[in-house]
Amino acid sequence: MAADHFDLADVKALLASGNPVIQSNGLSRLLSRLKLPFHNTKEKISAVSLFFDGFTKYGDVVTQWCVDSIPCLIDSDIITIEEVRTQCFVKLSSDETKRTYRIILVRLLLHLSEDRTSTSFEIIRKCRDGSDLVVAELISYNFEKSFPTLKILLLSGVLSEGENVTVLHYVYNKANADDFRVVRLLEYLPWKFSRLFITKFKFKQLVTSMLGHCTELSPEELQSLELSVEDVFHIADNLLVNPLLLMNETFPASHVLLPSMLSLYASRSDLAKSFPNLIPSDQLVKIKTTIAQCQAVRPLKTVVLENNWCGSLSTFTYMEYIASASNITTFMDSYLSNLDSIEVSWASIVFFTALLPYCGSSLKKYLALINGLVSRSPEHANSIFLFLTTLYAKPFFRVDRATILHSMRGLLVHKFLITPAINFLSIVCRQPGEERDIAFSLIGDLVSKFPTTFDAVKSLAVTGESDSLDLLNVKLKLMSSLCISTDRSDELLPSLTSLLKKNAEVVAAAVSVVVMLCKEEILDINSIRKQLAVKVRQPGYEAALVGFCEILAAAATQSGKSDDGVYVEFVQELWEITQLRTNSSERESARRQAWIALGRFDIESLKSTVNISGRHLIGQFLGMPSTERKGFATFLHKLVSAEVESLSRTLYTKVHDHKTLLGPLVSSLHNSLGEQIRRRHGFGWQHCPFFR
Incomplete structure (x- = not known):
């Protein structure tokens, strides 16, 4: 890592994340920086101080890593033993330092010391509970190494009575019977440390x-x-x-x-x-x-809880009990219904992942449960993602890979997961089939949440000449996500617009993305219209023609409308599409979409551009196939609702306005459809309850 690109705040954030995978990245970056020269003393002091904060501020895991790093730092002349001693004693003297961390600091100080006796007395003098910590550490050493210091501590009187007993018990068990040093020591000890009292001390701690x-x-x-x-x-x-x-x-x-x-x-x-x-x-x-x-699921024994059960279940035995087919569904449903009140910890997440191989048909629900837990404790997202990617690569029980990928959607909630997620999903994107499509979709979600991933995934959205239509579609969806979620759409738009010059299938796929970008006002509708207007009317381009209608419709809802002349051209273009009478189901769909698109424009624009008189429209309606009629009905609804809004409110204003299209339009519709029904079925509107 270059010194110029090192950010202490970023490293602090990584160390404070709470997830060991992320924390290891932070400490690795800090250690790499410590190996490089510093521009000034203040900068080095800040970096070294942050390293020693790792002993007490970021959890047990980071503490142990920092301890393990000390020999490498000393051997590389990055820090000196005296600097380590100074920093450790500062931490030991603080009342905020937990006992667990004090134990580790004492262990490190004694390990680095050439004079354990002197260091032991210094620890006892400066640290609360120092004598207890020193004794606990010394009795874990080889007897020959620890005895000289323990002997002086016993004779000095600085230890409590309990600590003296502990030391004597250790000496009694470890020393040889003819060890003259021990015999001489016991002669000088008070009578209260008799052998009888010492031998009553027994070790009974459970594993x-x-x-x-x-x-x-x-x-x-x-x-x-x-x-x-x-x-x-x-x-x-x-x-x-x-x-x-x-x-x-x-x-x-x-x-x-x-x-x-x-x-x-x-x-x-x-x-x-x-x-x-x-x-x-x-x-x-x-x-x-x-x-x-x-990576193997071993059979579990059957656990039956008796009514007179008086013992306590181990966590593993409890898992065996839950894993039976009769219990696991009830257990899962119970937790799903109380998910918001469950206390989330690493232990609870491990327990639920341990049950996955026994879920059977309920696997999706169980993965959803794990996602729910991780959403409340996102610092564990990286660890569960590692587990799922390993399960995907090498399933050790029967599981569908697509299901695993779907379950990852709920994990993409933490910024520290971005890099591993993109690395994994990029590999899956190279595979054909459903799993590839899911991976592209997940990357699209990731981009929406974290727009800064643009550079990392941009290459996946670039289309190629040899791309299949399926691959092209998922790439285009990702391209739309990148364009909408970031302000760097200009880097991808040339690739998109070049597709509009290809064959019908490719153009149809590209138009589906163009529609979204036009609605977001990323692409200029008039420019797209000029590029596509002629091409999409050719035979075979009907699917693209449907999308073209949606593009023109987007102009009706944009905040900054085009000038009146262009706006009129959009309406005229759509009207011309409704008049394309080539008999094919694809053209019917295009005309249906054109009617729907016309319904998006305001009534004044329609009146000034096309013939929307009642009899003309009804004449067209009667000759339409059913598919097109559905779109026309939407358009007609827009006209009628606009006319209703424009009617005079005679009851309140005493004004009568008879200049309306509403009467002739509804009358024509009523009479024309009534005549058709009578001819086909032999009855008129009077037989319909709605018109009686």
């Missing part, structure tokens, strides 16, 4: 509780946990916080873990771009291997 404190555990403690499939939901909650969980030999592979595993791989890959040694390559390989193992 699930340990997982809830992943940040506080040392690598050795993480590796010693005995994990099982029952723990997968707790693992999913904490995997991003401490990826070393993955290296545990008992780590269970389950589809439940896929959303977290995919987010982990994306974030670790992003961070690996900053420094070659920041993320071990074997860790990335392990993540990929585990993801492949998780």
